[in-house]
Amino acid sequence: MNFTGAHILSISQFQRSDVEYLFTVANQMEPYALRKRVTRVLEGAILGNMFFEPSTRTRVSFGSAFNLLGGEVRETAGFESSALVKGESLQDTARVLSGFSDVICMRHPQAGSVADFASASRVPVMNGGDGANEHPTQALLDLYTIARELKGKGRGIDGLRIAMIGDLRHGRTVHSLSKLLCLYSNIQVILISPRELALPEDIVEQMRAAGLAVTVSEELNSSIANVDIVYSTRIQEERFTTKEEADLYRGKFRLNQAIYTQYCEPNTVIMHPLPRDSRSDANELDSDLDSNPNLAIFRQTDNGLLIRMALFALVLDVVGKVDQYSHDVRWYNSRQN
């Protein structure tokens, strides 16, 4: 794909070579994310960070990624404060807001809404999550994390064995990641969920058609025995009709250090798109895993910054100029100490 000026709406836009190029650029962003260097390449550029559904972490991650490239951020953080409630179409909103910025990141509760918005936008649009549909940057940062974690073991993504756990029906990060894995060979996927929260059948079909070995399970312990990655997810309470319905499934699959030690291969990597639900009735990943060096959940979120910086740099075509407009950090950097 040609990244320059492109909308980033779906994982289905990406070929394997695109993913690999993106990961190379993400690696180049590391000195800036780690505050060893500062770049001003996007000085004067404006990101319209339009979150029509609340999400502090994703919103701040996109915004910080843009700031780290030297750009400014204008944003909105909720549906209420929007003209949409006055009856404006998404296309109108897009025509208006795209006049105010150089690139837009958008989250919206309705599936397909970001693509609708992009169709009328005059600047590139990135999908920050559209309902239960997709969340492509999360899938890309997940795969980037997998690649980095496996690289430490001298491995690539081909040949990956991964268990995905939890609310696979509503968890859009799982949907997008599943599609992305179709670009690779010799992948084994184990889907662990209550039957009612199973991964949508069309995605399972897509994976099988691409040659992935997919198995389905409703039981955690035995299913995580022979994998490289355990990918746990949260019950997406906000996608259920009632809280009571969500409560039926909360806490069904809990991983802690004892289970990990008993069932997993040594050095199985633990991932989660976050936030993990740490309330006692959920506790998807017990805090006793926090000292386990294979818990990669916070490396995931850090990698998100790199992926988003890389996407901005690619879409705005400044990859080759990032270093040119850079200088050393002038302030105390907690990360290096």
Add this chain to the structure above:
Amino acid sequence: MNFTGAHILSISQFQRSDVEYLFTVANQMEPYALRKRVTRVLEGAILGNMFFEPSTRTRVSFGSAFNLLGGEVRETAGFESSALVKGESLQDTARVLSGFSDVICMRHPQAGSVADFASASRVPVMNGGDGANEHPTQALLDLYTIARELKGKGRGIDGLRIAMIGDLRHGRTVHSLSKLLCLYSNIQVILISPRELALPEDIVEQMRAAGLAVTVSEELNSSIANVDIVYSTRIQEERFTTKEEADLYRGKFRLNQAIYTQYCEPNTVIMHPLPRDSRSDANELDSDLDSNPNLAIFRQTDNGLLIRMALFALVLDVVGKVDQYSHDVRWYNSRQN
């Protein structure tokens, strides 16, 4: 008027020469708004973007305008998160907040509130809309749009024929634009609304006293036959006591391509302060007008950026320095392709 350090509270501050000077400066802002050039003239300056009533588009437009001049934006986007609910007077809020920024833009639901606020502020204040009272930058961008649209036809604002349609009682953009038209000669205004939503009598009187030819109508089709501009507006639901009351008037005046073709002169320009209500029971401007090149509604919003940039540059007295601190854009510019 002397723009330097001035509050911009009302259209009544503007003489014709002020408007003309503002429009000249707005024209100078175009290379920056179109992302051909970047200026850093306001590097280090802070806009306090205080929206005590939600309005994504106006808030982001002011913020982006300030960013485009190189400045930073601190903002608030709702009444709840304000000390006003703890019983603080607007004057106290002004004294406090004006210590944090170099210029303030404020929106507030109460008429007259922004002027009260400005009276205690130590920095220039711009009215971003105070209830049903005024919204001066909208009126200025509307007039600027009229000027640009007519200029393409070799005409000036003098001699303008304009039809204003919809909720003329609550629509503050119409109030402010009406007052602004009083500065020009040989203007014909046709006011089309339900009787209950008629333009306030004092504004009608003011226009007539200034020599404008004002006629009143409750019927759309016949009234748009001989005008240069059709200016449609939304039923301002939030200004009614109940939604039901607003519903009585919604959808009364709908313009679409068929009506336009049948009744309007060729090349009649269509304007709207946005958001247009596109729900089926309202549909003030049908989407079949979107491909009509005379639909100027998105040029209006783009012009808003130019007007707001110009006002900031004038009030902070940097008009002559904008180009001096500028350089070429470094990133991919979707607008030029």
Add this chain to the structure above:
Amino acid sequence: MNFTGAHILSISQFQRSDVEYLFTVANQMEPYALRKRVTRVLEGAILGNMFFEPSTRTRVSFGSAFNLLGGEVRETAGFESSALVKGESLQDTARVLSGFSDVICMRHPQAGSVADFASASRVPVMNGGDGANEHPTQALLDLYTIARELKGKGRGIDGLRIAMIGDLRHGRTVHSLSKLLCLYSNIQVILISPRELALPEDIVEQMRAAGLAVTVSEELNSSIANVDIVYSTRIQEERFTTKEEADLYRGKFRLNQAIYTQYCEPNTVIMHPLPRDSRSDANELDSDLDSNPNLAIFRQTDNGLLIRMALFALVLDVVGKVDQYSHDVRWYNSRQN
């Protein structure tokens, strides 16, 4: 204390020499706060301004302070839009958010929460207020104001006589200021409140143990006769179970110019952490005091900017570089005219 990289969580971290050094640095920030100079020393740095409880003034003050040093601000302004409601622990939130910024300022309704957050953060955290517990920057700016007001009279903080008035039970600014006064000698404190809203006993004990002369009163007029500073506070309605309970105490201690003239020594300084409740049933400080030159409440908030700039400069270790990366202001400065 070593400021570099430190969390600023509580007033108890500060020795007298730390306070004095902080005040010296705050003085150095004045040309930037007054917009005589612009510094870019923190260009590229990001403040994570995480307000999980609304507070426009404190949030904007921290944000503006960071902007004035050249840095960028990413922020959140309410509990709703947070992953905390999805069951995420504060420690997880801290691990995630600290990857996105160089320093974090946090406000949260729960006492102790900011320290919990800081324990998992990878960057320095400043307490912007944690429930009824502490609000250290407010206490520091209060003491800085006291020092500046007394300096005009050729005095230092030692020997201070201060009356604290109102909701001393819930007012965390009073708690923190009381602790800070323990670092000084020969201090007289008069605590004026309804018995039910008295200063917590442990803080009174701490002051007495440090050698302060503390007296308690339920009557305003006679108690403000022999002090240098009258420090009034608001009934902290949001800390009561019901509004009705708060109403019992509202308006009990009202100061106006007549009372001031009759009871106070000449040039007694009036302070208030703001917002002051100006509704008729409260009216803690009548607006007829606004023309009294001893009303220091707006100098307090201006001083807040200096204290917060100084803390950022100290924690990020750029005090010696602020001037190096500075230049003159390019725009019209209302403050100098």
